[in-house]
Amino acid sequence: MAPKRVLVIDDEELIQEVIQASLEDIVGWEVLLASSGTEGLTVAASQSPDVILLDVSMPIMDGIQTFKKLQDDSATQTMPVIFLTAKVQPSDKAIFSQLGVVGVIAKPFDPMTLNKEVSEILGWKS
Numbered sequence: 001m002a003p004k005r006v007l008v009i010d011d012e013e014l015i016q017e018v019i020q021a022s023l024e025d026i027v028g029w030e031v032l033l034a035s036s037g038t039e040g041l042t043v044a045a046s047q048s049p050d051v052i053l054l055d056v057s058m059p060i061m062d063g064i065q066t067f068k069k070l071q072d073d074s075a076t077q078t079m080p081v082i083f084l085t086a087k088v089q090p091s092d093k094a095i096f097s098q099l100g101v102v103g104v105i106a107k108p109f110d111p112m113t114l115n116k117e118v119s120e121i122l123g124w125k126s
Helices: 013-027 038-046 063-072 090-099 114-122
Strands: 004-011 030-034 051-055 081-085 103-106
Touching: 004 013, 004 038, 013 030, 013 063, 013 114, 030 038, 038 063, 038 103, 051 063, 051 114, 063 081, 063 090, 081 090, 103 114
Parallel strands: 004 030, 004 051, 051 081, 081 103
Antiparallel strands: none
16 A cells, blocks of 8 residues: 655644654655745645645644635645644534535644554544
8 A cells, every 4th residue: 555645735844854754754655845835835735645734824824724725726625734833723624614625733743653653644544
C-alpha cells in the first residue's frame, strides 16, 4: 500500500518542519509543503494529497478563504481538510464544522501523536 500523502499549508516554516519530521519519520507518510494559501491551492490540484492540514491564521489568504477556494475547484473539493489552529473555542469549532472541514487539531499539538490524531479524524487504520 502506498504511503499516505499529506499536504501541509502553513505560513510558519518551523510548524512545517515539525509536521514533516513527525509524519515522515514516525509513520513514513509523504509530506508536501506549502507556505501560503495560494501555493497550497496549486500543490493540492497538482499533487492530489490524501488529506490537507491547513493553518487557519495566515496572511493574505487565511485558512478559511483557502478552504473555500478548495471547495470551489472540482479537482480539490473532495479532499479532506483538517484545520490546524490555536482557535479552539466552541464558537470557532462551530464555524469550522459548518464550513465542512473534517476535523480540527489544536496548536500546539504533540508531534509524537499527530499521525494518530489525523488517522482518527479520517478513520484510517494505523
